[in-house]
Amino acid sequence: MIRITGFGAVSAAGGNVPETLDAFRHGMRNAGPVTLFATPLQYPVFEVKHIPDECYLEGRRTLSLALIAADEALRDAGLGHDLSGFRTGVCLGTTVACQLNDLEFYQSYRSTGSASMIPVDRYVKGNLAEFISRTFRAGGPVLTVVNACSSGADAIGVALSWLKNGLCDIAIAGGADELNRIPLCGFGSLGIVSRELCAPFDRDREGLNLGEGAGVMILETKQSAARRGRSSDLYVAGYGSASDSYHLTAPRPDGAGLERAIRNALSHTDIKAGEISFVNAHGTATQDNDLVEGGTLGRIFGTGLKMLSTKGYTGHTLGAAGGLEAVFTAAALREGWIPASAGFHNKDENISLIPVRERTDIRGDYALSTSLAFGGNNAALVFGRGEK
Amino acid sequence: MKILGIGIVFNRGRGIDSLEKALHEGWQAPAGVEIKGRKSFAYKVDQPTISDRTLLKNMRRADKLSKMAVVAASDALAGSGIKDLNRKRVGIITATALGAHVTTFDFLDDILEYGDAGVSPTTFSNSVHNAAGSYISSALGIEGPTLTVTQFFFAFHSALQLAQVWLHEDRCEYVLAGAVEQYGDVLGFVHDTKLTPAPDGRIRPFNLKPAYQVPGEGSVFFLLGNKKHDNTFCEIHNVSINADEKDMPQADLDIIDTDGLLEDETVYTRCVSSAVPAAAYAPLFGSMLSGSAFNCAAGALMMRKQKIYANPVTDNLHDLNIVMNTVPCNIELIRCIRYNCFNEKAAVYLRNARD
Incomplete structure (x- = not known):
């Protein structure tokens, strides 16, 4: 089994994992109006309020967030900032950091036919996984997954495959995304952003809130961890992924793709659905997502399932969501409790x-963490605790 | 891992036959393009090449990037000749360096012209990086894992490496892995500002310094699987990324990805030798960060045909051993090589398929 020897997280809920768990414990929802950029859009968002100086990178907020989480995860794993002595892969998911969506650059080009190359250089040097790999001299396989909202979960799944197939001994895996004007406009145009705090799975839910953050895990073969004198009772038990083959933005109504992804993840270690103690659902609080996901989870696990969405604490962090929620799921297994699913008040009779x-x-x-993405991709990660 | 089918869309047409024809015919001047009043060149894919009403019937609102990818992926599947594929067991890995940047800039146009609240949801949806992969999945009815990956130079190599892993761990029975890039005027502007544009539109792959570039666009997809089928091109023996290749045998041909996307490409002299002829086919399809996929397609075709194709442009400043003529040849192993801007190397080894 591939062990989880460290993890780190930054989001509006907290600048690290202990702060986040504290926010969960006290039901704190740190949302507010957009302060990071000027926009007339009046949606509540979940912004990260503090970036430490040592992680601050001008104009590259997603990388800054990834650095914060990676630094915490590496320290948690007892690893330093120079990984050149190890065979370390880096697989991270994102959405914003993969696009040259610099409005100032484009406006200049559009109006004058010329523009500064500084944003281009930042972009070219800002491939998320490559940047983290070079920063920590990782040296192993490198991949940035850009699978929309399941990117972070898929990145952990890819890293799991790398480790199981001997491509590396250690992997830095997860996701990162900043709050950015472009997706805020885009999601707003789709009519799926709520003007109130989001209410995943609630009868009266009105849509998602956008957020930002990064969630990073250090995954490691048991042998590698043993060589370093480390042990961990947390592990990644399985990963499944399947496509809806249905629609660019809407989930398949029958949830067949999500169900296949979950069953595939469970089958990797012969875990039965009844052995899952809780599910950290994607739970965006959009009408369609929650209806499909709730229906599918109910079908597989039965109505007695303990489940929650943590997006009420972090907002929807897009490419970071799968990474953050993986960290929250593993942390919950370790801690032995899950927080209240923030924003839920009234049962939806259709779920x-x-x-x-x-x-x-x-x-x-x-425990299981699910991710559903634009484009119809579904990802499921199963985490375990114990000596298996 | 075998290459069971190849689909390609590029400046010279659609399909593996178009690639073979281009390899026979050699270099042709690319189209002139205008970038904010300045003249330049680009290897563009024309609209009729990707006009496929049946295949694209539900993709009227999709952008050119997605259409090129769907056409290439569909052709790779069809070209394999494999009947009754279980599409739940087929995975998709789409590699792209720049993704839907043209549609992203269209979306920025929306914001600048209509404001934050007046943008088009359709344009936004199509600007998401995995839109092309999603369209492949829905157009071809593929329900396996669907992943889009990005890196600036080695995205395609990483996609192949992951496909190998997925097949090995039986996550999929087949994987459609490929690359797609689109040309746009902003890209042309960036290319011409940061790199050396070829004054006559002719990429000279063996000049090395100055390294001339002409942007290209297109898509290549490979249907990959572990079992040999009737239409198998060859097998991918090894994919190495920034790794030691000392245990690999000498290839019969080195295909190098010199296309002007590094300012100085003399780093390629480290890997080519006088004992092994070198070829570079970027002058047929243009300079693309995922150009390795196109060179690999050419390599796979050569394995199947047991024929080496002449270099389309043979200016040879460094007196390298380069392929001058198209000749039948016994080819056992081809190495396709790419360097990135950190002088790191990725290589794909193509070998005759074995049972």
């Missing part, structure tokens, strides 16, 4: 499941 309304103790050794 058989009810998310947990208060901090809830969990028993069992397995």
